Amino acid sequence: MVAVRFFFTKMGKLRWGICTAGKIAQDFSNAICDLKDHAIQAIASRSLERAEELAEKVGAKSSYGSYDSLAADPNVDIVYIGSVNIAHIPLCKLFLNAKKHVLCEKPLGVHSKEVGEAIEVARQNGVFFMEGLWSRFFPAYDKIRKLLLDGEIGDVKFITADFCLNGTSSGICHDKSVGDGALYNIGIYPIQLATMVLGPNPTLVQGVGGMTQTGVDEICSITLKYPDHKIATMVTSIAADSNNVASIVGTTGRINLTDSFHALSKVELVRGFPAPGMFEKEVFEFPLPTSERSFNYPGSVGFQYQANAVKEAIDEGRTEHPLLTWSETLAIHKIMDKLRHDVGYYRPEEENEKEGSV
Numbered sequence: 193m194v195a196v197r198f199f200f201t202k203m204g205k206l207r208w209g210i211c212t213a214g215k216i217a218q219d220f221s222n223a224i225c226d227l228k229d230h231a232i233q234a235i236a237s238r239s240l241e242r243a244e245e246l247a248e249k250v251g252a253k254s255s256y257g258s259y260d261s262l263a264a265d266p267n268v269d270i271v272y273i274g275s276v277n278i279a280h281i282p283l284c285k286l287f288l289n290a291k292k293h294v295l296c297e298k299p300l301g302v303h304s305k306e307v308g309e310a311i312e313v314a315r316q317n318g319v320f321f322m323e324g325l326w327s328r329f330f331p332a333y334d335k336i337r338k339l340l341l342d343g344e345i346g347d348v349k350f351i352t353a354d355f356c357l358n359g360t361s362s363g364i365c366h367d368k369s370v371g372d373g374a375l376y377n378i379g380i381y382p383i384q385l386a387t388m389v390l391g392p393n394p395t396l397v398q399g400v401g402g403m404t405q406t407g408v409d410e411i412c413s414i415t416l417k418y419p420d421h422k423i424a425t426m427v428t429s430i431a432a433d434s435n436n437v438a439s440i441v442g443t444t445g446r447i448n449l450t451d452s453f454h455a456l457s458k459v460e461l462v463r464g465f466p467a468p469g470m471f472e473k474e475v476f477e478f479p480l481p482t483s484e485r486s487f488n489y490p491g492s493v494g495f496q497y498q499a500n501a502v503k504e505a506i507d508e509g510r511t512e513h514p515l516l517t518w519s520e521t522l523a524i525h526k527i528m529d530k531l532r533h534d535v536g537y538y539r540p541e542e543e544n545e546k547e548g549s550v
Contacts, residue, residue: 205230207269208224208270210274211262212237212275214274214275218487219488220297222487223494229503234256237257239257240257243255259283270292271295273294277371278302281307285310288313289317294320296324299371303529318511320513325384326497328516332458335476339447345440349422352425352438353425353453355378355381355436355454356430357433357436374409374412375428379409382438383528385440387523389440390422391418396415399414403537408537437450446462448460456478460476461473533545
């Protein structure tokens, strides 16, 4: 059940604080700064100069050279966190304890134990808290959920997906000290697709892959098994580029996610056997919002969907979003823990678990 606290329900514009001024925070700010029901109140960075520069571009009223100052700003309702992965949980706790709502970029944490700790802090403070898995809020994902609910492909039997990017050309780092790696940076996207469709509690989780010389996972083949012989098989890698597509296959048809399924704009519904004249196909397109602003990453204007969903949940007095609950978020991170360990990727604080697994 989704927890509800009405005391913090806000009226009017949702006032955002942006934590860090890096590329992803720039994109999030550019995406939402022109939305009528949102206002960027403040930018915080360890560099005051960078905070001021981004604040000027997006019309923020305040700039801070420390995160504590952002936490203390009484005019900020919610904080978006776009820091390096390893800093996510400490920053979440800082702002949650300051009674701020929090939207934190994925991955929420680098292991499930700390994710659970942050969720408990949010629960104790009665504020909204969500991991920034923006995919869930794209109109194309709404269409997928409706097609499944309407039984358009019968009983779902398996999911296939690949999400692989060449880390050198895409800018994805291989730095273990800041919590990088294939699963953290991009593998979470196919995993969330599987948990959305088949549920957050597979009966078997298995990963096969290899590590980079810097000590993070370079590639991972993912198998999730569910009751009634349902399977999700996926691959993620930061060593090469792939098609980055997915298929949800049922007894009477399939749903194809045909273009960068983490920021999806097109869905194919295929009914029947895949032979000439034996199947029919419908294509549903959902163009991204238009924007005159520039972005660092393709599709980033789609952050608007997530921001609007967050505001709606807060206006309804929710502390969790029904499309991405705390329990599912924790389950996703437990899955990623198991997959990382299967590949051989342990965080420094997990060394005892590594020794016990030998």
